[in-house]
Amino acid sequence: MSKNFQNNLCPLCGKQRIVVKTYKEKIGNSVITYTEKICPDPVCQKKLDGQLAQEQKKRNLIIKAQKKREEERKKRLKDKKAGK
Numbered sequence: 057m058s059k060n061f062q063n064n065l066c067p068l069c070g071k072q073r074i075v076v077k078t079y080k081e082k083i084g085n086s087v088i089t090y091t092e093k094i095c096p097d098p099v100c101q102k103k104l105d106g107q108l109a110q111e112q113k114k115r116n117l118i119i120k121a122q123k124k125r126e127e128e129r130k131k132r133l134k135d136k137k138a139g140k
C-alpha cells in the first residue's frame with residue numbers, strides 16, 4: 057500500500073499526482089493496466105513532459121540502432137549464403 061502511494065508521488069516535487077486516464081492493454085495472455093498520472097503543478101508537469109520526451113527520443117534512437125544492427129546482421133548472413 058505504501059509502495060503504491062510512493063508511486064503516486066511526483067518524482068520531481070513529491071506532490072501526489074492526479075490520475076487523468078487509465079487504460080488496459082493486452083500483451084500476450086495478460087492484461088496490463090496503465091495509469092496516466094500528472095503532477096498537480098503545471099510547471100512541474102511541463103518539466104516532466106520534457107524529460108519524458110527526451111527519454112522517448114533516446115529510446116527511439118536505441119530501437120533504431122538495434123534495428124539497423126539486426127538488418128546488417130541479416131544482410132551479412134544473406135551475403136554469406138549467396139557467396140557460399
Ligand SMILES: [Zn+2]
Nearest residue numbers: 066069095100
Ligand atoms: Zn511535480
